[in-house]
Amino acid sequence: MLLDGLDTFTDRVALLDSEGTMSRLSLLEGSAGLGEALCAPNVDRRGERIAILCRPGREFTSAILAVWWSGAIAVPLHPEHPVPELDHVVGDARCSVIVASPVHAELARQLATTHDLRLVLTDPTLRSEPPRRRPEAEDDALIVYTSGTTGRPKGVVHTHRSLEAQMTSMIEAWQWTAEDRTICVLPLHHVHGLVNVTLTALRCGAMCESPGGFDAVHVWNRLASGDLTVFMAVPTIYARLITAWEDAESDIRTRWSEGAGRLRLMVSGSAALPVSVLERWRELTGQVLLERYGMTEVGMALSNTLERRVPGHVGWPMPGVEIRLDEEGELLVRGPQVFDRYWRRPSETSAAFEDGWFRTGDVAKIAPNGHRLLGRASIDIIKTGGEKVSALEIEECFREHPAVAECAVVGVPDRTWGEAVAMAILPTSDADPAALEVDELRDWGRSRLSAPKLPRRVLVVEALPRNALGKVVKTEVAERFQPSGDGG
Ligand code: MCA
Numbered sequence: 347m348l349l350d351g352l353d354t355f356t357d358r359v360a361l362l363d364s365e366g367t368m369s370r371l372s373l374l375e376g377s378a379g380l381g382e383a384l385c386a387p388n389v390d391r392r393g394e395r396i397a398i399l400c401r402p403g404r405e406f407t408s409a410i411l412a413v414w415w416s417g418a419i420a421v422p423l424h425p426e427h428p429v430p431e432l433d434h435v436v437g438d439a440r441c442s443v444i445v446a447s448p449v450h451a452e453l454a455r456q457l458a459t460t461h462d463l464r465l466v467l468t469d470p471t472l473r474s475e476p477p478r479r480r481p482e483a484e485d486d487a488l489i490v491y492t493s494g495t496t497g498r499p500k501g502v503v504h505t506h507r508s509l510e511a512q513m514t515s516m517i518e519a520w521q522w523t524a525e526d527r528t529i530c531v532l533p534l535h536h537v538h539g540l541v542n543v544t545l546t547a548l549r550c551g552a553m554c555e556s557p558g559g560f561d562a563v564h565v566w567n568r569l570a571s572g573d574l575t576v577f578m579a580v581p582t583i584y585a586r587l588i589t590a591w592e593d594a595e596s597d598i599r600t601r602w603s604e605g606a607g608r609l610r611l612m613v614s615g616s617a618a619l620p621v622s623v624l625e626r627w628r629e630l631t632g633q634v635l636l637e638r639y640g641m642t643e644v645g646m647a648l649s650n651t652l653e654r655r656v657p658g659h660v661g662w663p664m665p666g667v668e669i670r671l672d673e674e675g676e677l678l679v680r681g682p683q684v685f686d687r688y689w690r691r692p693s694e695t696s697a698a699f700e701d702g703w704f705r706t707g708d709v710a711k712i713a714p715n716g717h718r719l720l721g722r723a724s725i726d727i728i729k730t731g732g733e734k735v736s737a738l739e740i741e742e743c744f745r746e747h748p749a750v751a752e753c754a755v756v757g758v759p760d761r762t763w764g765e766a767v768a769m770a771i772l773p774t775s776d777a778d779p780a781a782l783e784v785d786e787l788r789d790w791g792r793s794r795l796s797a798p799k800l801p802r803r804v805l806v807v808e809a810l811p812r813n814a815l816g817k818v819v820k821t822e823v824a825e826r827f828q829p830s831g832d833g834g
């Protein structure tokens with residue numbers, strides 16, 4: 347398991363961030379030191395939930411390992427999320443401790459006060475021998491929050507065993523080795539950036555760079571540097587890299603294209619990869635993106651293989667994964683990678699399984715060249731920029747807006763974002779038209795909802811289409827939004 351293998355390759359570089367490189371040995375001792383601080387003075391933290399509000403790189407990675415050394419369950423937070431969303435996660439998970447980077451101390455203090463948490467700051471001077479007692483494979487390791495069709499986001503609980511199964515499956519399928527070097531430009535409160543990139547690199551002794559977020563020019567320069575072997579991202583990131591390439595001078599384009607062509611593997615996932623993006627990326631870099639399909643609850647389920655990559659298809663089951671699918675219909679998944687339960691939601695957990703198979707809610711089809719995904723069963727789940735958001739949660743928020751009498755949120759196709767959040771609004775009789783401008787609404791929503799949930803397109807209507815039962819007909823709402831090339 348990850349913790350047991352950390353004392354291998356100790357002299358190798360584990361990560362690179364704005365402070366420079368850090369060896370596996372320093373990470374091992376630093377995280378063990380922080381783990382001790384989490385338990386001081388002699389508190390048994392096993393099974394407690396510890397929120398993580400840390401900068402990507404050494405601070406985040408040390409923090410999650412420290413939580414695991416202490417036997418607790420990690421609850422990663424996104425430092426840029428508005429306070430109401432952080433409050434929901436910390437409160438729902440019933441965290442007892444928050445570990446934070448010094449730069450996020452103020453926000454962490456605010457959360458600690460509201461939720462009565464102990465606050466521990468990361469500290470580069472902490473060092474310790476790793477403890478002999480390790481968590482058991484069946485112990486809960488991680489809670490990641492995900493949007494659904496009911497209520498607020500819910501916590502997906504992974505055990506050390508399910509995380510281990512996910513990592514070893516990816517190592518086998520995509521032939522990760524200690525020689526690999528990757529860069530994480532994705533957020534760390536999702537499985538993609540956290541497990542697929544950061545933890546899997548650590549698990550096999552590879553190196554992971556953390557620039558702290560996505561910047562297209564920086565990523566191109568790193569891809570072109572010759573320092574990297576593996577790159578993983580969501581389709582929106584590839585689309586934005588293509589735009590940056592098109593905006594660049596010709597000598598820079600040549601350097602970027604040649605450098606990027608030398609990586610051994612580039613993977614796309616978290617949302618459908620448009621064939622046009624795959625083709626353009628191949629023209630620019632010579633790389634054929636390997637598309638795979640996954641989900642917070644199950645890790646990686648289907649993937650094209652290193653040898654066989656079929657545009658518009660998501661391949662075959664990953665090592666260890668079993669799927670159930672009749673020709674065309676809802677995809678069901680089973681295997682050791684699958685999550686244990688939704689945190690404190692037993693009825694939603696049992697509803698999500700059928701005879702031990704997890705119901706993904708995705709509609710798939712068996713095709714001669716691997717599987718194809720046809721979309722989601724629920725129209726109320728939107729994927730924008732690789733982020734899953736609930737239309738219902740956005741509607742609930744905007745119903746509080748003084749100019750909104752009623753609203754209906756749908757996802758509409760968008761070249762850059764995959765889907766853009768679009769909202770039809772029936773205004774109140776005295777609504778100020780200026781308050782209904784998209785930028786105004788986004789600004790109003792910013793303190794309540796995270797960035798992906800803010801509407802990109804708005805349409806003021808005189809009535810919402812409803813069926814005989816009075817229910818809003820979302821397909822008709824979506825049709826009212828004219829196609830647009832780009833949501834910005
Ligand atoms: C940012 N904005 C967005 C999104 N992100 N709008 C719609 N959808 C989004 N996802 C807004 C910003 O608030 C800003 O608005 C404007 O877009 C441009 O912001 P910018 O700074 O350029 O964007 P960014 O912050 O760089 O973010 C773009 C991103 C990011 C890098 C594509 O959204 C991202 O990291 N997405 C990946 C999420 C992810 O990891 N998903 C995996 C979950 P304004 O100008 O008004 O301020 S799925 C998963 O884990 C499963 C297991 C799987 O299969 O992988």
Ligand code: AMP
Nearest residue numbers: 615616617618638639640641642719734
């Ligand atoms: P999340 O719940 O945020 O982990 O997102 C998982 C969802 O993203 C899946 O249920 C799919 O709907 C979608 N998804 C992930 N990978 C792909 C892919 N390659 N193609 C289409 N949809 C995908």
